[in-house]
Amino acid sequence: IAYNGHIELSFLRYSYYLLSGLIVSSLIFFVLLRLYDSLWRYASVNELLNVIIASVLSTIFYCILCTICPVTPPISTVFLYLLILLMLVGGARFGYRFLRLYATRHHLLGRGEHIESRVMIIGAGSAGEKILRETLVTPKINKEVVCFIDDDLSKKGRRIHNVPVVGGKNEILQQAEKYHVDEIYIALPSIDDKEVSEILNICKETKCKLKKLPGIYQFLNDEITLEKLKDVEVQDLLGRDPIKVNLEEIMGYVQDKVVMVTGGGGSIGSELCRQIAKSHPKQLIIVDIYENNAYDIQLELQRKYPKLNLETMIASVRDQNKINDLFAYYHPDIVYHAAAHKHVPLMEDAPHEAIKNNVFGTLNVAKAADQYGVKKFILISTDKAVNPTNIMGASKRLCEMIVQSFDKKSKTEFVAVRFGNVLGSNGSVIPLFKKTNSKRRANYYYSS
Structure with missing residues (x-):
C-alpha cells in the first residue's frame, strides 16, 4: 500500500x-x-x-x-x-x-448467405429491442433484423444494437422495399386494436409475412421471444374487438332436436355444424355435394364429439327425389340451408348454374321442409341480395322470395339471414391474399 x-x-x-x-x-x-x-x-x-x-x-x-x-x-x-x-x-x-x-x-456475418429472412420490427421500444437481442444471441435463428419503425420522432435516425430506426409507420412501404424485407414483426404490445388494424392495412401492401406480439402481458412477464410472436389473424384486421355473443343461449333451441345442414362442408355451413354439435342435438345431418369438405368436417366432429349422433350424406340440393328421401327418412326438426354457389365472378360466367343450384336447390329443400313438417327452416342468404347487381346476388334474392312465399302458407317457420363479408371464408380476400403471399415467398426462396 x-x-x-x-x-x-x-x-x-x-x-x-x-x-x-x-x-x-x-x-x-x-x-x-x-x-x-x-x-x-x-x-x-x-x-x-x-x-x-x-x-x-x-x-x-x-x-x-x-x-x-x-x-x-x-x-x-x-x-x-x-x-x-x-x-x-x-x-x-x-x-x-x-x-x-x-x-x-x-x-x-460469416453465414450471411444462409440468412432465411430479413426482418423489419415495428416498435423501437423495449419489446422490439428484446426481439432484436434474441436474433443476435441465438445462432439457430437465421433471421436478420435490418431496421426499426417507430412514430417517435426522437428515435428516428438513432440505432439499437447498430440497427437503424428509419422512420414512422407512413414509411413502412418505402423502407420495406429499400431493405428488401421478408418479414415484419409488430412489437407494440400496448396499442389498441384500431391502431393494429391501421398498421396491418399498411403492412399487407408489402407482401411480407406478418407476425405480432399477442399482448402486453407477455411484455410485463418478460416473455418477449420469437416463439411468443404469432401470425396475424383475420380478426386483427377488424380494427375492433370481436363481438362476443352468448352462443349457448342462442343455440339452446337445437338441443335434443334433429338438425340438418345443407352445404355443411362449406365455410359457413361447417361453422354452423361446429356450433350445433356442441349444443347437444339429438342428431346432426350434414348434406353436401362436395365429398372432401364433407369428409373433413365429419372427421373433425367425430374427433371432438365422439358421442354425437352424426350422419354425413353426399347429395345435391338439385336432386329433388334425393332431398325428399332424406327428409322422409330423418324427419329433421330444423334445417339450415347453406348450400349455394357464392363466387360472384364465376356465377357471372355461369348464370345458369347459379339459378339451378341456388334457386331451384332452395325450392327443392323448401318444398321438402314444408311437406315433412320441419319446425324451422333457416336460409343463409347474403347482403348481395339487396338491390342485386350481379347474378349471384339476384339468385339469392330469388331464394329469399321463395322462403317468404312459403312462410305465408306453411306451418313451417321460414326465415332468411343475410351474411355480409365473412372474414376467412373460402374464396374471400384474406385466404386469397395469404395463399398468394405464400406462393410469392416460396418462389422467392426457390429462385434464391
Missing part, C-alpha cells in the same frame, strides 16, 4: 487479517445478491446493478475494518479497492458476455 510514496510496513502486518475478512464478506454479499446464480451470457442492467451494490457493500465493510485496524490506511485505498473490485467482478462477467456476443455476431 502506498502512503506518501512509501510502503507503510505497519499496515502490511494487518493486511492479511483485512484480506481474510474482505474475502469472506464479499463472498457473502455476492451470494446474497445472486451473482453466482445469473446466466452471464444474458447479463443486463439488473446484473450490472447487483455487481455495483455488492462492490459498494464490500467497500463499506472495508471501511469498517479500517476503522478498527490499529493502523489507519490511506483514504485513497478505499477508492482503489472499489475500482479494482468493480473491474475484476464486473469486467470478468460482462467481458464473458461481450466475447460471446462478438463471437455470435462474427458467426452471423
